[in-house]
Amino acid sequence: MAAPPLSVKGLSVAYQKKPVLRNVSFNVTEGELIGVIGPNGAGKSTLMKAALGLIPSIAGEVLVYGKPYKQQRKLIGYVPQRESVDWDFPTNALDVVLMGRYGHLGWFRRPGAKEKALAMECLAKVGMADFAGRQISQLSGGQQQRVFLARALAQDAKLYFMDEPFAGVDAATEKAIITLLQELKKQGKTVIVVHHDLATVQDYFDSVLLLNVELQAYGPTAETFTQERLQQTYGGRLAFLDRSHQPSSPAGKEG
Amino acid sequence: MSEFWILLTGSLVAGCCGILGVFLVLRKMAMIGDAISHSVMPGIVIAFLLSGSRDSLLMMLAALAFGLLTTFLIQMFQQSGIQSDASIGVVFTALFAIGVVLVSLFARQVHLDQDAILYGEIAYVHWNLWELGGISMGPKAVWLLGFTLIVISAVIGLFYKQFKLCAFDPALAAAIGIPVALFHYLLMGLVSMATVSSFESVGAILVVGMLIIPASTAYLLTERLGVMIGLSVAAGVASTFIGYGAAVLLDASIAGCMVCASALLFVAAFLFSPTQGIVAKKLRMRRLAS
Numbered sequence: 001m002a003a004p005p006l007s008v009k010g011l012s013v014a015y016q017k018k019p020v021l022r023n024v025s026f027n028v029t030e031g032e033l034i035g036v037i038g039p040n041g042a043g044k045s046t047l048m049k050a051a052l053g054l055i056p057s058i059a060g061e062v063l064v065y066g067k068p069y070k071q072q073r074k075l076i077g078y079v080p081q082r083e084s085v086d087w088d089f090p091t092n093a094l095d096v097v098l099m100g101r102y103g104h105l106g107w108f109r110r111p112g113a114k115e116k117a118l119a120m121e122c123l124a125k126v127g128m129a130d131f132a133g134r135q136i137s138q139l140s141g142g143q144q145q146r147v148f149l150a151r152a153l154a155q156d157a158k159l160y161f162m163d164e165p166f167a168g169v170d171a172a173t174e175k176a177i178i179t180l181l182q183e184l185k186k187q188g189k190t191v192i193v194v195h196h197d198l199a200t201v202q203d204y205f206d207s208v209l210l211l212n213v214e215l216q217a218y219g220p221t222a223e224t225f226t227q228e229r230l231q232q233t234y235g236g237r238l239a240f241l242d243r244s245h246q247p248s249s250p251a252g253k254e255g
Numbered sequence: 256m257s258e259f260w261i262l263l264t265g266s267l268v269a270g271c272c273g274i275l276g277v278f279l280v281l282r283k284m285a286m287i288g289d290a291i292s293h294s295v296m297p298g299i300v301i302a303f304l305l306s307g308s309r310d311s312l313l314m315m316l317a318a319l320a321f322g323l324l325t326t327f328l329i330q331m332f333q334q335s336g337i338q339s340d341a342s343i344g345v346v347f348t349a350l351f352a353i354g355v356v357l358v359s360l361f362a363r364q365v366h367l368d369q370d371a372i373l374y375g376e377i378a379y380v381h382w383n384l385w386e387l388g389g390i391s392m393g394p395k396a397v398w399l400l401g402f403t404l405i406v407i408s409a410v411i412g413l414f415y416k417q418f419k420l421c422a423f424d425p426a427l428a429a430a431i432g433i434p435v436a437l438f439h440y441l442l443m444g445l446v447s448m449a450t451v452s453s454f455e456s457v458g459a460i461l462v463v464g465m466l467i468i469p470a471s472t473a474y475l476l477t478e479r480l481g482v483m484i485g486l487s488v489a490a491g492v493a494s495t496f497i498g499y500g501a502a503v504l505l506d507a508s509i510a511g512c513m514v515c516a517s518a519l520l521f522v523a524a525f526l527f528s529p530t531q532g533i534v535a536k537k538l539r540m541r542r543l544a545s
Contacts (some may be wrong), residue, residue: 104430135478
């Protein structure tokens with residue numbers, strides 16, 4: 001059997017002695033869309049960053065297609081949280097997408113006509129071709145997110161990590177992202193997505209990974225995304241999920 | 256002839272500082288530039304004490320060492336939980352103070368003028384000549400700055416895409432295997448070099464102005480990184496010429512006038528930039544309102 005796209009064994013991460021991830025292990029199945037779900041501070045982004053080697057882990061091993069991450073960088077695409085960069089940076093949408101090619105260009109080569117054509121293609125796939133020359137601060141939040149996705153596409157990877165791509169985007173962008181995820185899945189790519197909106201989990205993902213410092217559950221959405229498991233993950237702070245038992249009163253989750 | 260050398264020296268300072276300043280401003284590290292420009296002082300003094308002369312190469316190496324030490328210490332304090340602005344403040348004032356103590360202890364023996372380090376004296380640049388086999392090759396400062404400018408242009412030119420991605424999105428840079436820490440130290444090393452090459456002419460304090468102000472002016476005027484670098488250098492060179500002219504008219508400090516001119520250009524950009532200027536914004540608002 002071929003090595004799984006991502007294999008995490010006993011991963012632990014701590015910030016200044018406080019554990020953020022404790023002994024997390026799982027294997028990802030190729031060609032799936034995987035949602036990473038958990039409350040704030042559960043270590044969802046940390047899991048991604050540690051898997052990518054962006055932050056040091058205190059224990060554990062991460063293998064990408066059977067080899068350490070450092071040997072497999074070109075197989076991986078990464079979409080950081082949109083707020084993690086300064087959108088006032090003097091550059092345009094096309095240029096940001098071109099950054100996705102930097103890893104393939106090596107130390108000295110600069111992006112040329114071939115890279116530009118590819119970047120334009122990627123922008124077109126997320127419906128942003130008309131905005132290629134637009135200064136990035138003049139894009140809406142959703143458009144910025146789509147530029148980030150186009151950049152990940154330009155990385156031409158087999159395994160994608162996306163950190164909250166749906167956070168604060170408009171309906172059109174949400175739809176564009178979902179179409180794109182389906183497209184990637186059709187091409188046999190594996191996508192791991194940190195996700196916040198529990199209402200859409202069942203529609204979007206093949207598998208879910210429930211996380212709260214420790215791995216709570218991981219498996220096919222139908223079996224894993226259950227009331228009981230969610231209560232366990234969120235520590236009983238999830239009253240609004242009781243869709244079947246609760247009348248849809250406006251009281252909602254604010255209460 | 257002195258006029259020519261002063262303007263050339265000032266323009267070279269503007270070139271070195273203008274290029275690096277862009278990356279400092281974009282990475283929100285303007286204050287680290289400030290810190291480095293001050294904390295290279297003990298390095299300069301120690302090099303001076305060791306060699307007994309203003310031997311440029313040794314000074315450059317000592318300043319480089321202290322610049323990198325500053326960067327390292329600031330980062331170490333930050334990572335152990337001290338606020339970033341506080342750790343910058345602690346490191347550079349402490350190192351600068353060591354420099355001040357050293358100067359006051361040994362200045363009489365080695366003839367190193369405290370004022371010259373702090374404020375520089377670009378007017379004397381053409382008196383300190385480099386002689387090669389009895390032939391005068393022109394002012395030392397020009398050679399030193401020219402060399403620094405070539406190094407800076409070469410390094411930034413060669414690794415432009417790395418510096419750009421490290422400034423815009425260090426997480427992606429690290430994820431695709433760019434050694435982010437290496438480029439951080441490389442940039443800080445270049446800033447140390449630029450500072451020590453410039454300090455003789457504009458001084459350790461005003462060099463910060465040449466690092467940060469023209470880059471901030473350029474930031475207001477363009478939306479392309481490459482253009483921003485060009486405009487930053489241009490703003491610095493323009494400040495040199497305007498500042499020198501003003502200094503001659505007023506019979507005032509040349510370096511001081513240069514940085515004042517640079518500040519004036521910044522204010523002009525702040526008010527009248529076609530995209531981000533206050534006036535343009537007001538006009539757009541009015542048009543929207545009517």
